[in-house]
Amino acid sequence: MVEKSIWDISAASAKRPPLQGDIETDTVIIGGGMAGILTAHFLEQAGMKCVVLEADRIGSGQTRNTTAKVTSQHGMIYDRLLQSEGAEKAGLYAAANQEAVERYRILAKKYQGDIGWSQCPAYLYTTEDTGAIRREHEAVKRLGLPMQLTEKTELPFQVKLALKMEGQGQFHPLRFLYMLAEELTIFEHTKVTHVEENAAVTAQGTVRAQKVVFACHYPFLNSPGYYFMRMHQERSYVLAVKKAASLDGMYYGIDEDGLSFRSAGEYLLLGGGGHRTGKNTTGTSYEYLSSRAEAYWPGCKEMARWSAQDCMTLDGIPYIGQYSKSSPDWYVATGFGKWGMTSSMVSAMILSDLICGRQSQYAEVFTPRRFHLQSSVGTLIKEGGYAVSGLIRQAASIPKEKLEDLRPGHGGIVEHDGNKFGVYREETGKIYAISTRCPHLGCQLAWNPDEKSWDCPCHGSRFDYRGKRLDGPAQNDLECHIRREN
Ligand SMILES: Cc1cc2nc3c(=O)[nH]c(=O)nc-3n(C[C@H](O)[C@H](O)[C@H](O)COP(=O)(O)OP(=O)(O)OC[C@H]3O[C@@H](n4cnc5c(N)ncnc54)[C@H](O)[C@@H]3O)c2cc1C
Ligand code: FES
Numbered sequence: 496m497v498e499k500s501i502w503d504i505s506a507a508s509a510k511r512p513p514l515q516g517d518i519e520t521d522t523v524i525i526g527g528g529m530a531g532i533l534t535a536h537f538l539e540q541a542g543m544k545c546v547v548l549e550a551d552r553i554g555s556g557q558t559r560n561t562t563a564k565v566t567s568q569h570g571m572i573y574d575r576l577l578q579s580e581g582a583e584k585a586g587l588y589a590a591a592n593q594e595a596v597e598r599y600r601i602l603a604k605k606y607q608g609d610i611g612w613s614q615c616p617a618y619l620y621t622t623e624d625t626g627a628i629r630r631e632h633e634a635v636k637r638l639g640l641p642m643q644l645t646e647k648t649e650l651p652f653q654v655k656l657a658l659k660m661e662g663q664g665q666f667h668p669l670r671f672l673y674m675l676a677e678e679l680t681i682f683e684h685t686k687v688t689h690v691e692e693n694a695a696v697t698a699q700g701t702v703r704a705q706k707v708v709f710a711c712h713y714p715f716l717n718s719p720g721y722y723f724m725r726m727h728q729e730r731s732y733v734l735a736v737k738k739a740a741s742l743d744g745m746y747y748g749i750d751e752d753g754l755s756f757r758s759a760g761e762y763l764l765l766g767g768g769g770h771r772t773g774k775n776t777t778g779t780s781y782e783y784l785s786s787r788a789e790a791y792w793p794g795c796k797e798m799a800r801w802s803a804q805d806c807m808t809l810d811g812i813p814y815i816g817q818y819s820k821s822s823p824d825w826y827v828a829t830g831f832g833k834w835g836m837t838s839s840m841v842s843a844m845i846l847s848d849l850i851c852g853r854q855s856q857y858a859e860v861f862t863p864r865r866f867h868l869q870s871s872v873g874t875l876i877k878e879g880g881y882a883v884s885g886l887i888r889q890a891a892s893i894p895k896e897k898l899e900d901l902r903p904g905h906g907g908i909v910e911h912d913g914n915k916f917g918v919y920r921e922e923t924g925k926i927y928a929i930s931t932r933c934p935h936l937g938c939q940l941a942w943n944p945d946e947k948s949w950d951c952p953c954h955g956s957r958f959d960y961r962g963k964r965l966d967g968p969a970q971n972d973l974e975c976h977i978r979r980e981n
Contacts, residue, residue, distance in 0.1 A: 500560045500801040501735045501762055508553060508673040514682040516700045520546040522850060523695045523704040525687045527553035529561075529835060530828040531710030532672050533843035535679050541851050546702050547679055548695055550686035554672045556712050560803035561836065562733060562766050564745045564757055565599050566617040566663040567592030568642070569834040571627055571749055572811060574634040579810065584860050586638050588812065591857040593640075595840035599664055606674050611667035611760065616744045618648060620657040623750050628656045649742050650756065651791040657746075665745055665757055668836070688970070690716065693824055706850050709818060709827040710842070713806055713955065713968045719819035720863070723936065723968060726814075726830055727878060728804045728955025731769035732945070734784040735799040739763040739792035754787060762798060763788075769833075772804050772966075773952025778944025802946060804955055804966060805833045809874040814863035815842045816849065826850065827863055882953050888939040898926075906942040906949070906960060917942065917949050919960035920980075928976045929962045935969040949973070 497504060522538055524531045527549030535545040547553070567589060576585035603612035621628055628644070635642045635658075642660045687695045695702045714722045745757040754767040765788055768780030781800055788795050808814060808830035815838070818825035826849065828842030841857065848855035859865075894915055896907035906919040908931055916928040917940055929949060931940045938953035948965060949958045957965040962973030 496797050497799045498801065499799060500733070501759060501764075501799050502561075502563070502667055502669040503559050503801075504799070506667065506669040506673060508669075508676065511549075511553070511681045511683040514548065514685040514697055514699045514702065517703070518546065518700070519703045520544045520680075521704060522546075522706040522708060523548060523702040524708040524710055525690075525695055526550075526556070526709070526711035527676070527681055527683070528556045528558040528710065528712060529554075529668065529672060529839035530831075530842045531708070532676050532679065533839050534708055534710055534828065534846050536675050537843040537847035538850060539679060541847055543851065545680065546704070547676075547681040548685045548687050548697060548702060549681060549683050550711075552683050553676055553681060554669050557803045557805060557835065558668055558672060560733070560801050561668055562755065562757060562764050563668040563759075563836055564617065564663070564665055564747075564755075565596055565836045566660065566745065566834075567596055567640070567837055568617040568619060568658075568660045568663065568747070569832070569837075570619065570747060571631050573638060573640070574627075574630045575811065577634045577637065580812075580860070582637065585634070587857055587860045589635075589638050589640050591841045591844070591860070592837045594844065595837035596663060598840055598844070599666070599836075602675070603664075603666065603671070606671075608670070608674055609667070610671040610674060612664060612671075613666070614662060614664050617660045617663040618657045618744050618746045619749050620648060620650070620654040620746055621749050621753070622652065622654055625656040627749060628658050632658055648746065649740065649744060650746060651740065659744070663745065665759070667759070686970075687711075687715075690825070705824060707825045708846060708850075709825065709829070711967070712829065713966075714818075714827055714829060715968050715970050717936070717968075719821045720827070722814070722827075722829065722863075723954050724875070724878065725809050726806045726954065727881065728772040728806055728966070729769055729833070730772050730775070730802055730804040730950075731766055731833070732780040732784055732802045733764055733766045733800065734781065734788060734797060735759070735762040735764050736788050736792065736795040737761055737763075737798050739788065739795040752783075754784070763792070763795070771952060772955035772957065773941045773943075773950040775943045775945055775950070776941070780945045804957075805835060806830045806955070807832050809878070810865075812865075813838045813841070813861055815845050815861035816858055816863050818863065820864060882936070882938065892939065905944070906947065908939075908942070919947065924980045926978045926980060927960050927962075928978070929958065929960075929973040933969060934971050934973065935967075
């Protein structure tokens with residue numbers, strides 16, 4: 496079994512050189528994930544020159560670890576949107592995502608090749624109370640979305656009720672991304688350290704442009720925009736098994752412990768075990784998925800496991816549009832809430848319209864400059880609470896664990912000479928100690944036993960046990976002290 500996504504092990508892209516020196520272009524795009532590459536593609540199609548700057552390899556962020564369901568059925572969103580935003584905006588949200596599905600279909604046809612595109616239905620299902628699905632059905636009926644209630648699915652257990660939406664899609668996200676990227680100007684291993692008005696600055700050179708797009712998953716600048724006050728991150732886990740059923744549809748369980756399912760060639764993907772990043776104390780996410788897979792398809796074989804995280808906004812709608820009032824030439828695409836395939840396409844549609852000076856009928860729904868009291872204030876207060884408790888924990892909490900009690904293969908927070916350290920004891924006896932203070936804004940990091948990483952509950956930065964940065968918004972590694980025990 497590999498600890499990588501099935502996309503990662505079945506696709507490769509040509510290496511791109513790092514930036515060397517200073518250059519100029521029309522638009523510089525920071526981040527070569529699905530949002531950045533699609534936006535660059537749309538801009539190039541419109542005749543604009545673009546440069547994509549990617550800190551690592553293209554597709555190496557969350558995009559390589561997605562489950563790549565292309566659907567406008569985003570969980571139970573429409574009932575909520577109708578109540579908080581009204582029928583017009585909820586309808587525009589639906590239309591933008593339906594157009595996104597359609598644009599994937601057109602691109603898949605145009606760029607024929609092995610991108611595994613197939614049209615299929617999407618389902619929401621429950622094995623418990625049917626009230627929420629019935630309410631969602633009423634909402635989508637009002638918005639004219641083609642979804643029907645059904646009790647029949649291909650799942651190996653009885654559902655109480657499901658909501659089926661025809662005409663959605665699934666594909667191989669990395670092969671698609673690599674193919675689109677072939678015609679673009681991209682610099683890999685080129686991390687943007689800061690942005691000065693119309694210049695993206697890296698250690699190897701600067702790209703000057705009329706427009707700057709932040710498509711780097713979580714914007715790494717704290718101001719302007721203050722995205723850290725408006726987003727947290729949530730992780731989920733995926734298992735790919737063989738010798739299980741082959742499903743035609745894509746399934747999303749709406750119950751608290753509900754799982755998602757889709758087939759991908761010979762694999763069946765199970766996703767779930769989600770939690771706020773930095774809040775995985777028990778470390779049984781993969782075991783849970785394994786036990787479900789074995790219960791549903793006895794004898795199935797685990798082939799791969801992986802995980803990813805995504806940004807969650809205050810009101811559940813992505814932030815796509817002008818970065819902030821004080822930076823008219825900057826744009827952002829973030830906060831996809833685990834629905835980043837269509838949201839990346841919606842980003843490309845809106846941002847290419849705005850940058851090319853065209854009207855976008857969807858821009859107002861997704862504008863990052865919105866603030867809706869009703870749908871946002873509760874989450875804003877909760878987020879503030881998380882940040883305060885993360886800071887207090889770092890400043891004042893006393894570690895309960897002792898270094899000598901830490902078993903090989905485990906991590907924990909311990910005190911040593913009056914200082915607090917996050918410590919991991921390797922099976923070989925080596926001890927790795929890092930500061931538990933998150934370099935982003937100082938919250939206390941927490942041990943993630945499933946992935947042997949230090950994760951921040953405030954905004955979702957992550958580091959491996961050696962202190963290497965895995966996920967932003969933090970931009971730097973942690974200092975790590977290594978000691979060998981006899
Ligand atoms: C488990 C899981 C399953 C999912 N399944 C689905 C699904 O089925 N359908 C769906 O629609 N969505 C799904 N999503 C969501 C979707 O995968 C993401 O929303 C999407 O991949 C995000 O794409 P992105 O381009 O915004 O980010 P990324 O893919 O993370 O790309 C951002 C890029 O920016 C680069 N970068 C960061 N900082 C800098 C810097 N300073 N300089 C230069 N480059 C930088 C990174 O290296 C990275 O390559 C899922 C999410 C999770 C967690
Ligand atoms: S990610 Fe913001 S404080 Fe850690």
